[in-house]
Amino acid sequence: GNSVTQMEGPVTLSEEAFLTINCTYTATGYPSLFWYVQYPGEGLQLLLKATKADDKGSNKGFEATYRKETTSFHLEKGSVQVSDSAVYFCALSDNSGNQFYFGTGTSLTVIP
Amino acid sequence: NAGVTQTPKFQVLKTGQSMTLQCAQDMNHNSMYWYRQDPGMGLRLIYYSASEGTTDKGEVPNGYNVSRLNKREFSLRLESAAPSQTSVYFCAGGETGHTYGYTFGSGTRLTVV
Numbered sequence: 467g468n469s470v471t472q473m474e475g476p477v478t479l480s481e482e483a484f485l486t487i488n489c490t491y492t493a494t495g496y497p498s499l500f501w502y503v504q505y506p507g508e509g510l511q512l513l514l515k516a517t518k519a520d521d522k523g524s525n526k527g528f529e530a531t532y533r534k535e536t537t538s539f540h541l542e543k544g545s546v547q548v549s550d551s552a553v554y555f556c557a558l559s560d561n562s563g564n565q566f567y568f569g570t571g572t573s574l575t576v577i578p
Numbered sequence: 579n580a581g582v583t584q585t586p587k588f589q590v591l592k593t594g595q596s597m598t599l600q601c602a603q604d605m606n607h608n609s610m611y612w613y614r615q616d617p618g619m620g621l622r623l624i625y626y627s628a629s630e631g632t633t634d635k636g637e638v639p640n641g642y643n644v645s646r647l648n649k650r651e652f653s654l655r656l657e658s659a660a661p662s663q664t665s666v667y668f669c670a671g672g673e674t675g676h677t678y679g680y681t682f683g684s685g686t687r688l689t690v691v
Contacts, residue, residue, distance in 0.1 A: 508684055509682035
């Protein structure tokens with residue numbers, strides 16, 4: 467079956483630190499992979515995506531590369547800001563496109 | 579430019595009461611979804627509608643019913659609320675096809691006492 471596993475949180479970083487949030491997946495076929503961000507009190511927003519192996523998704527300084535050989539889609543940012551404090555969800559969409567599978571979320575707090 | 583709108587934003591119910599969560603989208607999405615979000619469990623799919631006139635069960639459908647009223651609207655009904663249904667509920671819209679992401683509403687925080 468399809469599933470997503472992401473690193474446990476919470477994660478606390480100082481401003482300008484490097485961020486990595488690990489995400490691995492199990493899927494049949496060729497899924498698309500996504501990172502969503504949820505700010506306090508809000509719904510999830512699409513942050514970036516990659517639809518095939520070796521694709522790199524990027525947005526707002528965040529990047530993630532679709533690694534089929536390691537079944538991973540780790541989220542990275544070179545220099546985090548206080549405004550990046552949020553919960554980050556890794557997700558995959560199966561070939562049918564009818565269902566997303568979400569990880570449990572990783573809470574990030576960036577302190578000045 | 580509302581995207582996906584959910585009402586109400588907050589609700590408190592007594593055990594056994596019923597209510598309907600409303601969701602409307604103005605993005606012309608074919609597919610709509612209802613998720614619940616619980617601490618440590620991420621988002622779990624309750625029901626989805628791949629197109630107008632169709633609905634299908636997701637991972638956790640028990641205790642819920644849905645109606646895809648038209649292309650814009652997809653409601654979630656709790657017939658007899660239970661404390662286990664205390665959660666944050668999110669509606670989302672999207673397109674069939676696995677390369678598209680979803681657009682989420684801002685959520686309904688439901689407490690059942």
